Amino acid sequence: MTCYVGLDVSMKETAICVVDETGDRIWDGKSRTDPDAIAAVLARRAAGAVRIGIETGPMTVWLWHALTERELPVVCLHARHAAAALKLQMNKTDRNDAFGLARLVRSGWYRPVAVRSMDTHRLRALLITRDQLVGMSTALINKIRGLAKTFGILVGPGKGGTFERQVRATLPDDPVVAALFESLLAMLSTLREQQLAIAKQLGRVARQSGACRLMMTMPGVGPLTAVSFMTTIEDPHRFRRSQDVGAYLGLTPRRYQSGEVDISFVDLTLIPSSVIERIEVLADGASAIYGSDAVAGVVNVRLRRDLDGAETRLRYGFADGLDEVQASQLAGFHWTGGRLIAAYEYYRRGRLGSADRAYATEDLRAFGGPDYRQDYANPATLIAANGQVFGVPHGQNGTGLTAGDLIPGVANLSDGRHDTDLLPALKRHSAYAALEQDLGSTFKFRAQGFFADRRSSARYFPSNYGGVVVTSTNPFYVDPLGTGEPVTVHYDFRPDLGPPTLDAHVTNWAGAASLNATFGLSTAEQNQASGAE
DSSP states (O other): OOOEEEEOOOOSSEEEEEEOOTEEEEEEEESHHHHHHHHHHHHHOOEEEEEEEEOSSSSSHHHHHHHHTTTTTTEEHHHHHHHHHHSHHHSHHHHHHHHHHHHHHHHTTTTTOOOOOOOHHHHHHHHHHHHHHHHHHHHHHHHHHHHHHHHOOOOSSTTTTTHHHHHHTTSSOOOOHHHHHHHHHHHHHHHHHHHHHHHHHHHHHHHHHHHHHHTSSSOOOHHHHHHHHHHHOOGGGGGGSTTHHHHHOOOOOEEEEEEEEEESSSSSSOOOOOGEEEEEEEEETOOOOTTTGOOTTTEEEEEEOSSSSEEEEEEEEEEEEEEEEEEEEEEEEETTTTEEEEEEEEEEEEOGGOOOOTTOOOOOOGGOBBBBOOOOOOSSSEOTTTOOOOEOOOOSSSSSSGGGGGTTTOOOOOOTTOOOOOOOOEEEEEEEEEEEEEETTTTTEEEEEEEEEEEEEOSOOOOEEEEEEEOOSSOOOOOSSOOOOOEEEEEOOOHOOOEEEEEEEEEEEEEEOOOOOEEETTEEEEEEEEEEE
């Protein structure tokens, strides 16, 4: 028999309600909050269940995956959306909530919530734990600074090892106070060790993910940010358009609106800078365009519309490791009842490599930070069958290598940011034109358009790391233990194959036109806009 089920989950017991096609209650009861127990009840009472509804909550992920593995048609409902329907009931009880959920999934008036995979939740747990450890470390540092002031000790600016050395250097001779601060510093050191361990684990995940490596080609995006974004999105096919991701993350859509023309843009950097008149920053959603949706405020870009003459701009800039050139031409013309303005801009910037900035490294010990380097190196690091680590000596190319040449207990480390770019090499051509023309005393025609062509090239985090398993049949096999079992070789192929590069080419255009008619005190307007990237 066709039926629908609602589950109201609590820590110990789960209320279960089964309704038929008309929404009438067939059976209700309770079960232990355990997938096997719930599945057994559903097998007896709701064998023909079409949908089984469960609200979002602390135990939802576990139950959803466990019941789905048992091939039960479970759908997850957002607790806030479900609450809007459940509050219509007279009494708030677990039994009534389960009944309401069953009727809700029967009606189809809901939007299912995507449940992330358990692998994604494991990574999210690592991110959350690291964030908690960072917060605890910051609170402990502030506590140490506050307590030090009580005893007349002023700790200077710094963090990491620098902070600990400053505290120890300024401790008084009082043994009680010294012991107190040593205890706090030991706690701080433990927190940082755990932060580093989690960060290294997330760094390994990022290097093994193509999506994360691609994200890390963007300036300022490292392994933690990449993994965080990847686990937030998880399945990009959930989004019909890439622009929907911004709304999913709580951002307002990007949009250009000036006077009677309204165009949506993908990238404002593609507009010639010479045509920008001013930029208005409206905080706290103070925008008539977005209304209450602009929760984070908006940025309005106002373009120049009135120029009779020409302007030429040339700019050259340089810094250690890169230079940039910008050239633009702007021209405008007036005539009776109309005006035209047009602009073209060329921009070129060289690449800024990590080798040009001392801080662009995974080994941050010189700055009081941790060492994030991995053992995927050149020369390689060997992992024996029992997990023991052996380093290949420097100057060895892998031929003629014997077990006696290996260095036990030594892991060769490699900097993943070596031969990567902080800023990609970039070339851009962009153009803009706007036209206004009066058509008699009643009509006015306006049109504007944009075109841009951008090419970039960036060296990014290595995708050619290798955790290669080598068996005894390989002619280059070296057995450090004499067991004949396979060994794993952690190797960095960049010195052999070169750093991977991401070459991008983006062409963007947009256009809009409007016709305005004025009849006394009344006006009418027709707009049309189009664009592509």
